[in-house]
Each structure stands twice: as structure tokens, then as C-alpha cells.
Amino acid sequence: MQLELIRNATLKITYAGHVLLIDPYFAPRHSLPSFTGRSPNPMTELPRSTDEILGGVELVIVSHLHTDHFDAVAKERVTKSLPILCQPGDEGSIRDAGFIDVTPLADTTVWNGITITPRQGSHGLGPVIEKMGRVIGLTLAAPGEPTVYWAGDTVLYRPVIETIRQVSPDIIVTHSCGAKWDGDLIVMDAEQTVEVTRLAPEAIVVATHMEALDHATITRQDLRQTADATGVDPSRLLIPADGETLRLDK
Template sequence: MKLQLWRNATLLLNIDGISILVDPMLGEKGSLGKFPMVDNELLNPLVDLPFSKEELNQKLEKIDAVAVTHLHPDHWDTAAIELLDKNIPIICSDVISEQITEQGFTNVIVVNNKLHWRNTEISITKGQHGTGEIGEKMGIVNGFVFKADNKSVYIAGDSIWYDEIAKEIDKHQPQHIIVAGGAATFSVGDPIIMTSEDIIKVCDYAPESTVWVTHLETVSHCKEDRNFIQKKIIEKGYENQCFILKDGEEVNLK
């Protein structure tokens, strides 16, 4: 398995020669505009993709499938809808499948629990995108576990740390866990994705797993940057277990 972070939550996962693009946000810097209920005027995304439009098109031609955890625009934007081949397999939950079909995609693969697709076992997982009223407004979110050739990676998606994350780790025993960090927070309410404290809890709970941190320095409501989280990781002694991906960085999932 290989993993490349493009930007935010957009990941390219290569499993035994098959390429799966996760949560594509493909628009240019600033294309999403200002987010509601934030205490700044920044335009999202804050950064461009780490390669040119020509390189992006070349990469998209080699994609075998797309996996979508939820439909917030920093995970599934207008550019992705326009640029992706409408016949490409789209892997998602039944909660969002109808809307994706209405957007013109003809090969939507719904994962209700788990399925086998091209020698890969794909399981859908639960998430909690915040707490209280904000959490309810954020709606249902999911993650995925991909298993092939005795290797496994759990993409937790946009979720805080809560009991269900621990249950998913117990159930799937993933070798690799990918979490959304940054402590994204609106002008009211608590964080809607993992804080550095949450990330440490993942490391505590899954000492045999390698933890990878994404969703950083790309959207305007994130409160913790790479440097801040790295300091917390080092303070707790997890620098050999927990790694922060840079935009464009590619790693082997051993």
C-alpha cells in the first residue's frame, strides 16, 4: 500500500496497483469562498493542490475508484464533480449515494457494512462530526477500512475521538490509522474534528498502529497547525508512531 496526501482530506491510496482517490477537493485556492460561522474572512481552500492542472488531469486518468466519506465541500467540491469521469466507481454510504447519482455519476457502489471490490475488502465505519447542535447540523459522516494482502488502513474521516472510534479500532485492528486533525471549530460550539489531544488518545488506544494526521492548514476554521500538533506529539513521546503528512507527500504503508 502507498498513500499520498494531496491536500486537506484528499488522499490517493494505492492498493496492490489499484488507485483509490478519497474525498476529492480539486478546486483552485479560494474557490470555495468564505466558510459560514468562522471568525475570519479567509477564502477556502487556503492553498492550491501541490501540482499543476495538467498533472492533476494526468493523475485523474489513472484513478480506478473514488471513495467519499461525506459531501461537505472540502471533501467533495464542484471541481471534483466536474473533473471526475462520470463512469468511475464511487464508493460511499447509502446516505449520500442518491445525491451523487443525481450529480451524474453512473457507477455508485454503496457500502452498507463491507464488500469486496477488486481483491480489496472495504468496510464502512462510523464517525461523529462534532458535538451538540453543531454536531447534528454537520450530519452523518463515515470512514473506511481498506484491507488487502494482510495490510489494512483505517481512514477515520471527519470525526472527533469518541467511543465508536475505539470500537472500530478493536473491530478492524488496522495497521494504519488516518485521522483528520486541526481542531476545526466554528464561532460557536466545540471542535468538529480531532484536536491534538484526540490524536494523542488515538495513539494511546492503538499502540500497535501507525497514525497519520491530515486535514491541516487548508480550511479556515482549523485552529491547530502542523507545528503545534508536532510539538504535542513529541511532548507525549509518539514521534515514532504518529506522523503529520505534508501536502503532496507520498509514503509506503508497511
């Protein structure tokens, strides 16, 4: 498989001969408001044009409707006829944006030989969940391909741990910027990401969703330093740059 980190959570994945785009966030640098007063968002520019990013895409997956996962520019630029999978409850809003082939991912779905299964996530713990709303992760499986667990916008908590243990994924994609909302952690930080490598000692962990938003607290360098200090093999924790493509085998 081939995994290209575009920016933030946006991934372009070539898997079982098909091209998937996850959580398109196409806003130009500094075109959206700050979350914390530190900087307008996003803090970085896209590494390539939206036309290049969308080239060859056959399926779009939208995990939730926060603007850094499906923004106004993406709603304008993504072809309205492309099939979209989303979490249950979001399909109406996506259809209202003009998309005509929208399917809620309520259960395991097979699309062109790829088995896509929704997985639980929690965008923080405690009262902050009411502000953040529902989110999902997912797993991908296909003959001859590595099993992928894309955890999504979640902290490390019991359902994520149970998914890792039950699925035994070959590849785990985490959101690891340590973003906080009103002081509460809403995605994984460095320590939780390192714990994922411990929970899945045979898996490759790919840390994404970093250095794009001003409520993040962990940089790529912070994560690497924490991982090195705890003895994580660098080949098992990959921290791609925006625009970087990884080729990952089973």
C-alpha cells in the same frame, strides 16, 4: 501500500495493486467562501494538476457531501463512469451530478480483492451534529497489505475507540486540524490524535486534513509539538505535507 496526501482529506492510495481516490476536493486556492472570516477557502493550492491526481484512479470514495470533501470542480473533473462508493443517502445527489456507477457503502464490500467496511463517525458531538450531518469512516483490508482505518471527519468518541480495538489496524488516518463550528470541535484536535496513538500502540497514525481550511485550529507544527511533549515516537505519528507520498508496509 502507497498513500499520497493531496490536500485536506483528499488521499490517493495505491493498495493491493489498485488506485483509490478518497474525498476529492479540487477547488483552486481562495475560490470558496470563508467559514470564519479569517480567509477564503481553500487556503492552499493543489500540489499538482487534477489530471495528474486523477491519473490511474480506479475507484473514488466520497465519505460525505461537504464541499471540502467533494466539490464542484471534482464533480466536473472526475470521470463520470468511474465507480464511486459513498455513504448511504448520498447516492442520489452524486448520481444527479452525472455519475453512473454509484454504490452506497451500507455494509462490507469486496472490490477487486479489497475488503472495504464502513465505520461509524461523528462530525462533532451534541447539537452540532445536526448542522454537520452524517459521515462515515472506513477500513481497508487485503492479503499482504496493512489494514487501514481511515477515520474520516470524526472526533474521537466511543465507536472510533471500539473500531481501533476490534480491528487492530496497522495504519490509522486521522483528520487532525481541530476544526470548529460555532465553537464546537468537529474533527480531532492534537490531544485526541495523540490519544489515538496511545490506543493503538502498534499502529502508525497518519494525521491529515490540516492547514487547508480557515476553521481549523491546529497546525502541523502544533500537532508535532503536542506529540513531542507527550513522548510520542515521531516514527509512529506521521504528518505529511500536501503532495507528500508515504510508503507503508504491513
